[in-house]
Amino acid sequence: MRVAIVGPTYPYKGGGAQHTTELAHRLTALGHDVVIESWRAQYPSFLYPGRQTISSPEGEPFPHVRRDLDWRRPDGWVRCGRRLRGADLAVLTLLSPVQVPPYLGILAGLRRATEVVALCHNVLPHERKAYDAPLVKALLRRVDRVLAHSEEQAALARGLAPAPVRVAGLPPHLPAGGAPADAEEGTGGVRRRLLFFGMVRPYKGLDLLLRALARVPGVSLTVAGEFWGGLDETRALIAELGLDERVELRPGYVPAGDVPGLFAGADALVLPYRSATASQNAWLGHEHGLPVIATRVGALADHITDGVDGLLVEPGSVDALAETLTRFYQQGEPERLRRGVKAVDPEPYWAAYTAALLSGPSAGA
Template sequence: MRVGIVGPAFPYKGGGAHHTTELAHRLAAAGHDVVIESWRAQYPGFLYPGQQTISEPEGEPFPGTRHRLDWRRPDGWWRTGRALRSCDQVVLAVLSPVQVPSYLGILSGLRRRTPVVALCHNVLPHERKPYDEPLMRRLLRKVDAVLVHSEAQAALARGLTERPVRVAEMPAHLPTSAAVVERDDAKVRRHLLFFGIVRPYKGLDVLLRALAEGPDGVTLTVAGEFWGGVDETRALIDSLGLTSRVELRPGYVPAADVPGLFAEADALVLPYRTATASQNVWMANEQGIPVIATDVGGFAAQVRDGVDGLICTPDDVPSLAAALRRFYTPGEPERLRSGVRPVDHGPLWDAYLDALTGLTGGVR
């Protein structure tokens, strides 16, 4: 089957670009003829305050990638749709409602000649604007089917469209980085890691308050791009008396730096208020450290509470503080670390491809 994927790819960075590229590689390995239609200019800068592109790929770029889309050129959206009419299936990677106008332009160019799946990383953003729901409703009513990564996301999608909606667990699409750093597993560093883009829904403020109430002498590194609020975060750290215990590393973290960050931590903490799916649990698994996460999205399924990590209540400082104290009970960091195992993502990817290609009657 010939499959066209529309979504970000290198030089764009982050999970969306990694997922688009890994999906293309997996479909091609399964025998499909695949093309990626990607962007030379994806968003205006004011809509994406972080670093959009990188100079070196963090994985193997997909050879069948074209960069012809530009948010400033609606005529190019239509031409891309016309070029995809030869496909048996078109997959629109939906990361934000901001993409909807361009995707509607592509659908106009397709003229319903090809079945289209909206692959929604998030049906609606964690932090919503008034135009998000109307835009997503319009898009999801024009495609032929929708693929999401959790039952909660499926419920959102079904509230916006009568098109078929299928759930498939998101498999790993991790950046290629340097080898896992050697570490002394007998050593407890009393050091934690918060990793990734910093946005309000990710609950860094909850973690900082919990750290102040939790076990003494535990330090924290916060590594990732801040989408605003860095000055407020510094002020909160100062007001909680954590200045000597918290290191902020604002800015994008290149893949080559990831192993060293994880090697210095006893655990990765994901104090999210809301979530759909995250690659950070898989990344911690690969790097051999436990995860302390809130019970949102798919975290409770990814983290085995009491085996390779701990689960606590979202947006609840006492619950997270109690989890930190429990984690640093003598012998507990070592025990949880011994339970961490890298996951075999092959079967998960097989199921994902089956769900995707089956949505519009394609055959694998």
């Protein structure tokens, strides 16, 4: 089968680019002829305030990539669609509603000559604007089928458009690295330091974690990742809570090569999300030997066995989170949970995912 994936790949960074790249490799390994139609300029900078690209690849780059798409060039969108008429399947990777206008241009160039799947990382954003739902509805009404990463996201898609929707859990696409030897063996010792990792956005609940941390004496926190809206509000909250000596801020994108050392310096990864769809971060923590403390939202709870390789807590509650952090640091508990951590096996997840993606519309109706 000839498959064209429209989405970000290296030099773009982050989970979306890693997923697109790994998906292309996996489909190629199954014997399909795959090309990635990627971006020369994906978003205007005012819509994505962080750094969009990286200088070194995270994993093996995919060899068959065309980087012609540009958010400023609608003529290029239509040309891309014309090129895709030769494919058996076109996959439109939806990470943000701002991608919809280019995708509509691609569909105009296709003229329904190729089966089209909308692969939705998020059907709608966590923090929504008035134009998000109309844009996504316009896209989903024009594709042949939809692939969503959870039943909750599938329900959102079905509420927007009549296209058949299939569900497949987001499979692991973790950067190379792995757990340090002492983490794997459970001999790293208790550091009384926690880790918050990844893009900092309001729905991820860093403010809740800081307020909970203020109630748990003697425990420190490292916050590593890009801050979507700037640092001022977070710094002000840290000062207000008297946490200046206990919170280390490491703003900016964390290269894959720095991730193992960062995780080795913590006792647990904390994911205090207010909401979530699918996330790699719980698996990332386990891959590096860390138990994970997370809220029961989205697919996070599916990746953690409460009391075995991490702890689960109800979302949105500072009291509940502070109580869980205190429980985590009971005598012997960090070591016991660390011993329960096992690295994820990606193979069954990817087998199910590629099967769902390649299945025809009737299978997902």
